[in-house]
Amino acid sequence: MSKKQNKEKEEIPQDDIPGNESAEKITIAEDDISEEKVEKTEEEKNQNIIKALEDENSSLKDQILRKQAESDNYRKRILREKEDSIKYGNSNLLLDLITIIDDFERAIKSTQDSSDAESFHSGIELIEKQFVSMLDRNWSLKRMVAVGEEFDPQLHEALGMEESSDYEKQTVLEDYQSGYILHDRVLRPAKVKVAMPKVVSPESETVSDK
Numbered sequence: 094m095s096k097k098q099n100k101e102k103e104e105i106p107q108d109d110i111p112g113n114e115s116a117e118k119i120t121i122a123e124d125d126i127s128e129e130k131v132e133k134t135e136e137e138k139n140q141n142i143i144k145a146l147e148d149e150n151s152s153l154k155d156q157i158l159r160k161q162a163e164s165d166n167y168r169k170r171i172l173r174e175k176e177d178s179i180k181y182g183n184s185n186l187l188l189d190l191i192t193i194i195d196d197f198e199r200a201i202k203s204t205q206d207s208s209d210a211e212s213f214h215s216g217i218e219l220i221e222k223q224f225v226s227m228l229d230r231n232w233s234l235k236r237m238v239a240v241g242e243e244f245d246p247q248l249h250e251a252l253g254m255e256e257s258s259d260y261e262k263q264t265v266l267e268d269y270q271s272g273y274i275l276h277d278r279v280l281r282p283a284k285v286k287v288a289m290p291k292v293v294s295p296e297s298e299t300v301s302d303k
Contacts, residue, residue, distance in 0.1 A: 196220040237272040239283040258291040
C-alpha cells in the first residue's frame with residue numbers, strides 16, 4: 094500500500110465509519126433505561142415511605158381511641174364509686190345504730206310483762222352508756238364533760254349565768270345539752286349555765302373589815 098493510500102485511510106472521519114451512529118443510539122437508549130430504573134426505584138421508595146407513614150398514623154389513631162375509651166371507662170367507674178360511696182357511706186354507722194335500736198326494743202318489750210319502773214330506768218341508762226361508748230370507740234365521737242370545767246367559748250354556749258362567790262373563775266354549773274367532739278373538732282358545743290365570780294367592791298371590803 095502506498096503512502097497516499099495510508100494517508101487517505103487515516104483521514105476518514107469517524108462519523109463516516111459504518112455502525113458508529115447505531116452505537117451512539119444504543120448508548121443513549123441504555124442511559125434512558127438507567128434513568129427510568131432510578132426514577133422507578135425512587136418512586137417505589139417514596140411509596141414505601143408513604144405506606145409506612147400511613148400505617149404508623151393508623152396505629153397511632155387506634156392507640157388514641159383505645160386510650161380515650163380507657164379514660165372514659167375509668168372516669169365512669171370513679172363517678173359510680175363516688176356515687177356508691179355517698180349512697181352507702183353511712184352503712185357501718187347505721188348498723189351500729191340498728192344495734193342500739195334493738196336494745197331499746199328489748200327494753201320496751203320487757204315493760205310489757207313488768208311494771209317495774211326502776212328496772213326500766215336502769216335498762217335505759219345501760220343502753221345510753223353503751224350507745225355513747227360505741228360512738229366513741231367506732232366513730233371517735235366523744236361527749237364533753239362540762240360541769241365543773243372552766244367556761245370555754247370554743248366548747249360551751251352559755252344559756253344562763255349566775256354570780257357566785259364560790260368560784261374564782263367562770264365555771265360551768267349545769268349542762269343543759271351535752272356537747273360532742275368528733276376527732277379533734279367540736280361537732281356541737283355544750284349548752285350550759287355558767288357561774289360568774291362575784292366582784293367584791295372596795296367599799297364592801299372596808300365594811301366587812303370593820
